[in-house]
Amino acid sequence: MRSIPQVLRHVLCGLLASALSLAPAFAQNPITIEFKGVDQSVKTLSLKDLGAITPAVSLKVFEAHENAERIYRAFPARPVLDKVFGEEWRKAQEIAFTSIDGYQPSVPVAKFLAHDAYLAFAHENGAPFTMTNTLQNNEIVPLGPLYLIWDNINSKELLESGASDMPYQIKRVEVKSVAPFPNMAPPANASVEVQRGFTHFRKHCMACHTINGEGGGKAPELNYPVSVVEYIKPEYLKRWIENPQTIRHNTTMPGLARGIPNREKVAEELILYLKVMSIAKRAPAGSSASGMPQSGTR
Numbered sequence: 091m092r093s094i095p096q097v098l099r100h101v102l103c104g105l106l107a108s109a110l111s112l113a114p115a116f117a118q119n120p121i122t123i124e125f126k127g128v129d130q131s132v133k134t135l136s137l138k139d140l141g142a143i144t145p146a147v148s149l150k151v152f153e154a155h156e157n158a159e160r161i162y163r164a165f166p167a168r169p170v171l172d173k174v175f176g177e178e179w180r181k182a183q184e185i186a187f188t189s190i191d192g193y194q195p196s197v198p199v200a201k202f203l204a205h206d207a208y209l210a211f212a213h214e215n216g217a218p219f220t221m222t223n224t225l226q227n228n229e230i231v232p233l234g235p236l237y238l239i240w241d242n243i244n245s246k247e248l249l250e251s252g253a254s255d256m257p258y259q260i261k262r263v264e265v266k267s268v269a270p271f272p273n274m275a276p277p278a279n280a281s282v283e284v285q286r287g288f289t290h291f292r293k294h295c296m297a298c299h300t301i302n303g304e305g306g307g308k309a310p311e312l313n314y315p316v317s318v319v320e321y322i323k324p325e326y327l328k329r330w331i332e333n334p335q336t337i338r339h340n341t342t343m344p345g346l347a348r349g350i351p352n353r354e355k356v357a358e359e360l361i362l363y364l365k366v367m368s369i370a371k372r373a374p375a376g377s378s379a380s381g382m383p384q385s386g387t388r
């Protein structure tokens with residue numbers, strides 16, 4: 091997933107660290123971040139530009155990647171987004187981030203409205219802006235130019251969601267008014283849990299499965315015309331997701347990876363998403379409702 095060779099990463103990390111150690115931290119950092127709005131306009135801003143929009147603060151968070159508390163220097167995300175995109179972004183669907191190494195996670199706008207996100211650019215103690223990712227073989231990863239963090243210390247919900255929605259090395263931020271997969275996306279008013287379930291689905295399932303015809307073609311459709319939630323008992327559905335081999339001896343479906351933080355909750359949110367989709371069926375593109383093969387007609 092993250093494919094930049096280790097050596098290059100360390101060079102990058104050194105560069106970022108030395109740029110960021112200048113005082114004040116971002117005064118001369120030439121690195122810029124691209125912001126693309128729903129109207130396709132692009133603004134390119136440096137850390138200094140961001141500092142002119144809203145003052146940086148020190149924020150203590152529980153750093154799920156390191157399983158420890160850390161204090162970051164960071165800009166509150168909402169004022170930055172309001173200023174860069176205008177309040178319109180609040181009505182959009184998702185904010186898509188692009189990291190230096192090409193990783194492209196996207197986070198529902200609803201989460202930015204429900205919780206306080208921050209764009210971190212340095213450690214408060216001036217240490218190189220890196221971390222030891224205990225979730226990825228203790229790899230030392232550079233975090234800059236920007237790292238998305240959440241004010242999670244007092245939020246049970248955020249603490250439980252672990253390291254999800256915390257992309258680092260952010261070099262591009264794009265507001266998306268339309269969810270990238272219109273037939274697979276839950277309705278816009280769906281709960282934050284359901285939206286997270288959708289994110290999990292895109293991350294862990296859609297490479298193989300389709301929902302309403304959108305997704306990968308390696309495995310069966312899960313929603314149309316009959317949803318798996320309609321004929322698989324909830325406890326078995328959870329077992330399918332966590333341990334498919336305990337249901338089908340020779341299935342090729344892999345269980346949800348063991349290392350995923352809050353694995354159980356991820357499975358539950360996936361099921362909440364599948365439930366909502368079962369009442370949001372849409373015929374897959376190119377299918378005709380009456381075109382289902384009937385058994386015994388050959």
Ligand code: HEC
Nearest residue numbers: 294295298308309310318330331338341342343344346360
């Ligand atoms: C590597 C491909 C792959 C991935 C990834 C995958 N599946 Fe599957 N899944 C399959 C295949 C193939 C089957 C068909 C049954 C079989 O071969 O055992 C299946 C079957 C299922 C079934 C049973 C469908 C039925 O009608 O009996 C459910 C439910 C399911 N998958 C859900 C999921 C969910 C949810 C995820 C994500 C957490 C997921 N799958 C990820 C390949 C995959």
